[in-house]
Amino acid sequence: MSSVKLVGLDFGTTTSCAVVASAQMTRSAVSGRVELTEITEDYRSEMIFTPLGAHGSLDVRSIETHLDSWLKAGTVRPDEVFGGGALLTGLTAQSANAAALVELIRRRLGDALVATADDPCLESWLAFMGTCAGLSRSRPNLAILNLDIGGGTTNIALGRAGEVERTGCLFVGARHVQVVPGTYRIARLSRYAAALLEHLGIRKGPEDALSRAEVDAVLDFYCGLLEATVLGQSEKLADPVAHLHEQVRFRMRPVAELAVTFSGGVGELLYAHVQGKPWPATTSFGDLGIDLAQRLAQAPFWRTHLAHFQPASAGRATVYGLLRHGTEISGSTLYLPTPNVLPLPDLPILGTVSPDSTDEEVQTIVNLVLRSRRGGCIRVELSPEAGQAASPPAAALREMGGRLAGAFKSSCFPPGHPVVLLLRDNAGKTLGHYATAWGALPLSLVVVDEVAVRDAQYLHIGRPRDQVVPVSYYGLLGETL
């Protein structure tokens, strides 16, 4: 099958980078599905400090220069990009002009890949997949909790057998307290750090130097928060300052055997230390990242985990996650009578229908799609649980397809309005036929099958290639993905 191009762009609190890769689309003889294999890195940019302007906003013009040089060096043509994604993460995503950067990326790369900001659960998911998906698949009975500790956030994901089960996010990171390199003199404080210092009774701000004891107090708080999260000690997260540091609450569940892995900039420092490399000089990155890594490496609780498992790509987990896992590939018998309706970017996912849904509920969701300016997606759940059935029985498809057709008909659904049905079963073609009454209803319908139906707000469907389409979710919700 053919070769495709993937692009991953990560704009984090501290650093930004790009990776461009080629991959082969291969049909698995075991699953029958098309998969991306032989992912080969064609280009990897230097890690740059995310350019900042005045008052902590992004220096979009400078980023534009970097972006253009990356795309040129990676010989990326927008029309040949099949998947991947661009993510603004951590404090960068919360910058006032984050939207301008998203717009810039879309101008450069068109609808080829999803570009999104402030999507912490997606970041957690991607970091897990980029760090330890292979490890997790090879140890399917082992629960793995990945902590992606970057400049602004710690993205948490718990997974097993290569699948993420739940995610969360804390405002714990290296760069909340920025200092003059080589010293502990404060250069800038995030609003979370300012609140923390106040909570700790440290009345200091920019230009003041933190004492060793004060630095330790900050690190104690961060490590305590991380430990309480991993151990599921929700009572320790109850006080207002701890609560302020929770972006998305992570709810740990009991597991028989747990491994903890690290990624992000702090994770990279930790594993370099485990491999015997010396620590960088004191605050040489102008933040507390090195100190946080040292504190974690010294604590017996974390040290055990560090010694046991050393995942791949710790420092660039998000971008590798984007590259390898940010895009899913549909089944190859999707319902797509008019391929030129694709790509369909930024489609809202508006609800779920199942055999238990009433006719009124089905009609309500169809009406929501009708009222959505861009059209929309409906999740269709036919088999009770993921992986339980390759395809639902003919009677179930006929029934569900007939009810959808009835709803489309009674709402006088207009022909050009995009509507996408998503399902995990291999039944897209036949469901599409039934839902259009075997072509009698002139709908602009796409049925994408054999994809994980995630709890997300938006969906991005790329152009078809070799009878499949790339699908990316963003705006992930909930704890169970």
Place this chain on the structure above:
Amino acid sequence: VKTLTPLAAIPVPEPKPEEAYRTRVADREITFRGLKSLLGAADYSKAGDRNAGLAAASETVREAARGILSGLTLQHLYEHPLTDDQGRVDSVMRVNYDVDREAFAAVAPMTLGQLKDCLLRSPGAEVARLGRGLTGVMAAAVAKLCDVHELIYIARKISRPSKARTLLGSPGTLSSRIQPNHPTDDLRGVSLLCYWGLSVGGGDALIGLNPAVDTVDNVAAILRHLDALRRRTGAPTQICVLAHIKTQLACLKRGAPVEILFQSLAGTERTNLLEFDINVDLLDEGYRTVAREGPLAGLAEQFMYFETGQGSEFTYGKHNGIDMTTTEALTYGLARRYDPYMVNNVTGFIGPETHKDSFEMVLANLQDHFMGKLLGLPMGMAPCYTLHSDITLEGQQMASELVAAAGANYYMDVCLNIDRMLAYFDTSGHDNQTLREVYGRLPAPEFLDWALERGIYTKNAAGAVERGPNWGNPSQFCDSNAEFQELVSATPASYGFASAGPRPADKVSRLVKINQGIGREAIHAELRIEELRRIAPFRLVTTQATSKDAHLGSPDLGAHLSPESRAELRPEHKQVQIVVSDGLSAEAVHHNMKDLMPVLQDGLAGRGWSCGQPILARHGRVKLAEEIADVTDAELIIYLIGERPGGDAQASRSLSAYLVYRLGKPLASGPQSNGSGAARFEYTVISNIYSGGLPPTEAGGVIVERVGDILKHKAAGNRLEAALKANA
């Protein structure tokens, strides 16, 4: 590079009118009209020769034929070249006459009986020398006079080594070709099967893959991958992708590493030309090109690899009235022209129409090995079977033991005996190691050094080579367990890598055998007509195959309606007619119809196409669709038929949908038509319909959509694909 004798310079006697060969046996006169008839009757009875009307009717007749043959001189055979159906000496026969004249002169006055005795009495080097003076017909004739011990004893004396990176076939060695076939050429699965083979000491002859897709792009990509694996592991061996010779030459031209050039061969010119799309000129060009321009030029002494097997000429109906053993020997006479590095024989691959059971397959393998070695070839063997024959794993193992005793140069290494792409069963790495230990054989010397270094083998205190700590551990070639697991996840029929001594661990063997058992049961099951009639209002038709045995053993019978059914069917002038048949798996029908038929019927009705009452055909083959289309005057047949089961129990429930479009007027041959000659029907195929592949409910939607395309464009197959591409 060997100088090839121009065809015109090879002297061949003029064909003569058929002689009558007569003898008296216990007051009974037995006559054979012509040499072809005599040779056919003198052989062990095998299904292909019985189906061709060539086998002797009884043991008495067979022994009578052998008696006559035994008294004929080699000179007589020389002077009576076998001809094709037009009375011509074809190019394959002509090449067979390119013999060592001095050696032939020594045996020409001998009778075949005397020649056999001479071969039994002579030392190996003399046997090898005399063999180069024989044509294929002569080698086949003497093989027919040999019993099992003689086929083994004579062949065992002949050494036919060949050399590329490794030295193959030297005394005391038994080598293997890793055959890492994968149904979709998934390079991850290919890697795993190569790693497995190398870890059990296999692959010293070759790493050779039969591609699922024979295109220059795909074959070049696989060649590069195999080359990378060879370099990564450091294994001293050579690589090959067994694509068509034209594809490989195009790959070589593009710079892909075509180290050994492969081609399937047959023993008649018509089979080679019309079925394999090759002739002697093309083979000559291929040999010269790879020897001069291939990566092993200047390093190897041989460059060609041929695959053969009894019965292909008969299966294609192009055997020129010659029996299977003789056409096989003629193939060897053709292969000998190119001094090949490897020749391997896959007798048993075709099915019960050529070799019905283990006995026929075992004897054929011994004959083939004997004839190949005698004629001068470095013979490797692949005793094999399909589930629709009565050959069993145990029968195949008996063949392997006997041919190893006879001194085969190498075997195939097909992981756990299951070819995941070709759905048949061959020798395995476990088998090869078992035979090495039973017969005291070692891998090729260069490869052995490498395997000792890797701990795949080790030397004991007495200096004897034994399995080492890394024997049977394919993950030793991976960087991580995660990498290994990914390779495993891409490989069907991964039943485990645990071993017990040189054999698979029992838990692995049990999985292999239960999957085969289920597959075989699916083939022999009969359609449950009443159960199927509860799903759809089927009308039943029968074919000329009146029993399951007849259906499996004579494919042509299932391609035609029985006279009664033909009389019952009338022209109905419908657009679409559904036909369901057991084919080679009635269970595939039983497992899929419940979900497939309702969707199909809803779709055909929803689209408003006129349809005939569904037909259920017992003991049908694919070609039956054409006759039903003609008799009912249907524009399109949706023919749902059970596929031949392989080594996966679930896949033995796999159904194919052949969409057979009847052309208004026949298409002349050309690039846009399907196949050679004027085409009356075009086929679009949707395969792998079962719960683990394309689920039956989804298949219904796919079939309806494709029927719409065919009716709209009035084309199927290649023409439809071209039309859809043009519209995209």
